[in-house]
Amino acid sequence: MSFNTSLTGLKAAQSDLSTISNNVANVGSNGFKKSVAAFGDLFASSPTQSTQQIAGLGTHLQSIKQQFTQGTLTSTGKTLDLAIAGEGMFIVKGDPPRSETSYTRNGAFSPDKDGNVLDATGQKLQVLPVDASGNVTGTGLGDLTTLQLPASKPGDPTVALANISIGQDGLVTATYADGTSGMLGKVAMASFPSEDGLKPIGDAHWQSTGNSGPPMINSAENGPLGSIHSGALESANVDVTEELVALIGAQRNFQANAKALETEGTIMSSIINLRV
Incomplete structure (x- = not known):
């Protein structure tokens, strides 16, 4: 025995x-x-x-x-490197036909040739729609859209994109060569009733399950989601x-x-x- x-x-x-x-x-x-x-x-x-x-x-x-x-936030100086100070997660979506939605804390994003903002695994960063004042107009999964950086000013292809900025509330603002600007949406973030129930799928990505509960979606600086820091990445929380x-x-x-x-x-x- x-x-x-x-x-x-x-x-x-x-x-x-x-x-x-x-x-x-x-x-x-x-x-x-x-x-x-x-x-x-x-x-x-x-x-x-x-x-x-x-x-x-x-x-x-x-x-x-x-x-x-929380892991340590490390400055990178790259605008599309995003780190979360809080409990939220970025929402990313794969390509059709499966178009699976997953959640990540790895904010190393970069644009592809079409302007879609992708994470390290090639999934597209999701944003929430906003009105002219920058207020979110929908917080459901069906309201999410892919963050896409324009090559030029909408309606005037002769005016090139000059700069992209992302605020701590996740608001993405495009500034054009003529000095005008436009809002592209707010970075969507999710939290869960039980994070322990999330299913890890690798590359610091998780999927929701019945044990985790459905995602609660909103923009940064709402509840426990925390704030977004542009130009930084979150390191592993390993001592x-x-x-x-x-x-x-x-x-x-x-x-x-x-x-x-x-x-x-x-x-x-x-x-x-x-x-x-």
């Missing part, structure tokens, strides 16, 4: 090592959120047994949860020193369980070799 108990400990330590290793490996990934493994004990007894005489059956992995804490300390602990747990297996093997060998 102690063989199985120590084996559960080895598996748990291995899961912990894998989780910590993934955190350390992604320390340079923009928008990455570290994970923490949680474990629970295994215990079984019959109604007629005294629980004071049962040692337990070992441990098991309960969950591996991502920690959506290397903290992870290395946890790695040492996981390694010792693995070694201790391996030693327990070795000891049990020695005892069993001694019993088998006994001569009456």
